[in-house]
Amino acid sequence: MKALEVRNISKMFPGNLANDNISFSVEKGEIFAIVGENGAGKSTLMNIIYGIYTPTAGEIYVNEQKARIRSAEDAIQLHMGMVHQEFMLIPRFTVAQNIVVGDEPRKGIFFDYTRAVREVKELSDKVSLTVDATAITGDLPVGIQQRVEILKVLRRGAEILIFDEPTAVLTPEETQELFVTMRKLQSQGKTILFISHKLKEVMDIADRIAVLRRGKLQGIVNKKDTNEEELARMMVGRNVVLEIPKVEASVGPVAFSCHDLRVKNARGMETVKDVSFDVRGGEIVGIAGVQGNGQDELVNAMIGFTRPTSGSMELNGKSMRLVTTAELRRQGMSYITEDRARRGLVMPYTVRDNSVMGQHLNAPFSKGLRMDYNKIAEFAEGKVKEYDIRPGDVLDTAGSLSGGNQQKLILARELSLPHNFLIASQPTRGLDVGATEFVYRKLLEEKKSGKAILLISLELSEILGLSDRILVMFEGHIVGETTPDKTTEEALGLLMLGVGVDRKVVS
């Protein structure tokens, strides 16, 4: 019997068709994986199934009955349970408390904690998922915390479990334990939806796999009938390639280099492992990789936001150890970020005021303590013309600009700072074709004038089109280094998804 079926599901966001006419069905007792790159539409689809979004079109059937799911509560009523990527747990509470809260065993108004513990133990035994019901959740390793989330969902009677990128936060050992758990649940008649972009794991655990790309369903395959390469090909496919002219430049001295860099993320996990590379003037080094493989943490370390746990970095020959962000910029580092709202711009500030942030202490924008807003306005007006930032009033707030124009403003600011090393992190995110071409043009100009550029992007065509050298990052390692003429999009895509990687640095 079909436990879950979606028919012609589409979801339209302003300016973005996230899900485009998707239809598939999942049999009861199946482990069904949904794979796709970032932005393929997987999370949107799951949120629709779980009632957090409403579809623009299409229907959902649960146990072959048409279902109207308008909220998470509706989904829970239909015996669906979602294990989110970000756990909904209270670190201070015990496991038992976390599992039963909202549906507590009670004695009148009193919380029957002893019964809660007992119920948790019973449930845990029944599905053979061992947890210590009285342990403090915050003290437990992440893999066990995930188990608590699973138990929470099971307790509310979930028969269909949805896992959203569950292995993103797990160690390899914990991932294996999770798979054991999933097989157990499967043998108990549960149906499992598993969203991921990690092909190795998907090939390990899933029965059938659906591939999404740019909102459309590419195809559904049985695991037995396919392999990682084919999945990767379906995921990556052939994208619209912008014609990027080849620009030659003479390669200069090393502007940036790092050796055996190790960086931890906010949760304390090491996400950059033994990374070494350098970037010379006049070249564009592109780092390709799926989001979440350490690129963000690498950039944080490079701009001085976090300290690496070990390894070293040098900017223009000088050690970057314990150097402040301000000093790094003074020494020639510029940074284009994709996080416009938090990191790129001060949104309530005007275009004028944003345009000089970072060099506002220098002449002619300020003399001593006194800011010269007239000169700053002149400068901003010049930049607005040069970069075609619309609308053209420098006294508009940055927040009122469209995403593309905001990105142009960031570029204008960063490229006008005296620099010789540029970090461009997803510089064309959210930009239309015209704006994207503009950015590419600017980057190539930078290269011609001898700047060293590190390009981090999730778009393979961008990497291939712009880079002189390409590094592939996977799970914190650099797993491949090549040049555009020696590789193809598919080959890169495979590397990015970890196919053919022996957990050894391949050179």
Next chain:
Amino acid sequence: MTIVQINTTIAQMLDYTTPILFAALCGVLSESSGVVNIGLDGIMRFGAFFGLLGAFMSNTPWVGLLFGIGIGCLVGALHAFITIRWNGDQTVSGTAINVIATGLMTYLLEYVFSTTGYSPQLQNYFGAQEYRVHLPFLDKIPVIGALSNLSFMIWLGFICTILVHVLLYHTVLGLRIRTCGENPKAATTLGINVFRVRWFAVVAGAALAGIGGAALSISSFSGFSDSMPNGVGFIGLAAMIFGKWTPFGALGAALLFGTGQIAQSIIAVTGIAPKLAPGLTLILPYVLTLAVLAGFVGKSVAPAADGLPYYKEQR
């Protein structure tokens, strides 16, 4: 020092402790659900006046106590309305309550009693001998003997401490309150109505602050003085923080700070260190709180979502 002297001093200390304790409990309850309430000094002022008013009109302190609870609930509802219904800034709302309380109680004092400075004195208040809780058999024992002749309010304070503790740590509602204070998003996915839970916590907490204010005018003293509560609310805030946002912690902190308040008389009675600068004992609560917050005296951890407004999912 005689036993009587020791016991009297301790009893006096408990008298000072009680309003601090009620204020601290208000803070504990409210902030456990994630809503900051620095207006508790103002709510105490409301409670002090209305408690007196009730006691005066009915000639018995019990009605005064009811009035204190009632006005606390009303003012708490106002704070809840601003901060929960309209996501108004919690600190600004609390400040508004403090400022209104300052002016309005003076106004009402003049309007109702046609006097300024002090209301008429009560005959029947919890501090009067007829209304105290008599346990004469404890009389002769040192230290414990202090409990032999206390105001009902002090006992109420102990009872409320236990009640708040039981509520937060042993009832279903308490578990949900704490969930809202730690992770309101998780609470919503579990089907808990964060807004309703927070309303309850804020109003119930404010009722406690109202009682605390009444404790000043109808227990520790026998009337309303225009300077009440003399910053006791802020000492209560400090006690809540120093007590690590738990009811019994608040009790311990309140006892400590209450001792500090009457340190002068202790010094006079015991003859220790007569030259100690008078201000030092008064600032003790605040210095300790800062030390705790700065991490010098162990970690004090507020509920994770404390003070953050909660927006219903915006999609």
Next chain:
Amino acid sequence: MSESNGTNKFLKAFGIDSQSRRRRDPLNVWVPLISIGLALVVGMIVIAVSGRNPFRAYALLFGDSGLIPGGSAWPREFAELLIKSAMYIATGLAIALAFKGGLFNIGAEGQFWVGAIVATFFGYWSPVAGAFGSMATALGSMAWIAQLLHGAICIILGMLAGGAWAAFAGFLYVKRGVNIVIGTIMLNWIAWFLITNWLVTGPMTPPTQTFTSGTYYVADTAKLFRIMMPTRLNTSIILVLLAAYATWFLLYKTTIGYEIRAIGHTANIGMEAPRAQGINVNRRIVQMMFFSGCLAALGGCFFILGMQYQFPNTATMGYGWTGIGVALIGQSEPIGVVLAGLFIGALRTGATSMQVANIPKTFSNIIEGLAVGFIALQVAVRYYLVKFLQRRRAHADPPAEQEAAA
């Protein structure tokens, strides 16, 4: 917009040019006005409910507030208005500046008193007071120079002390994560008790004075100049207007202000953008708190050197708390703070006359508190205001044009 070149040149000298007339959200002016309006209406209801005549009350309130010229009592009232307002504007500026930097300096009260006590000390301390006394005698008719210098020293030292007190709270926040609201509240009470229970009744009290009096009196040379005799008016209002200008200048014309405002705008999202652009956020925050404390302390100096001439035993809190209301009503803009400070000063001045109508003078606190309360509700106020405006527009435009506009 054609204005005479002369006016423009004059304003330009002070940094006020066309670039600085920024686009402002017009609602920002309406929100405080409506809040005050609503507060006054509620106030009328309170008076009416208690059986008094609200119109007579308000006539007395505003008539005797010093805002409305005319009548023999006006010079005195006007003086009172300005004296009070100066202190409220000072603390209001302090809190407004902190708000611009993303922090709630609720402990401005404590910084006010720190400034006051330090100003008192240097006002009477014999080495200093004696030196200036001799200077005054030596200068004869130019003795005012000595007064100028002595006063300036007391004020500067008072401000530095208040600034340090606030900067300490900023330091605790930046380095140890101590919440600014709690930190400044605690320091507030520490300052208050140390001052009122120790300094003022102990070391700073003359042995011969009675216990109820207070500290030594400051020397004549430390007092603020009197203007508009025979009223009590002193130069504090002028000084605070200069301070307001300086605050505005700091915020909108200097590099420090540029960084402070950038920090303030991004305070609830981790201040990543300023940090990524190389701004030293921690240092700026402490500096900003320092300036904030200086402003609050200036108010304290006014209290002593302009009014009391000693630190009295009878001092009560209030100036710092009022400053919060002033900053909120003034929407944290220096010009708004000045206007709000004058308004609250007017309320306080006029409130004394309301006693004739049987209304205690603390009525002005009620209005203030209500205004603050309505500002706390500003989301609600804006929501209903926008709805109201939309409905008006719907009545004004015929439907066809509305479609085109949509």
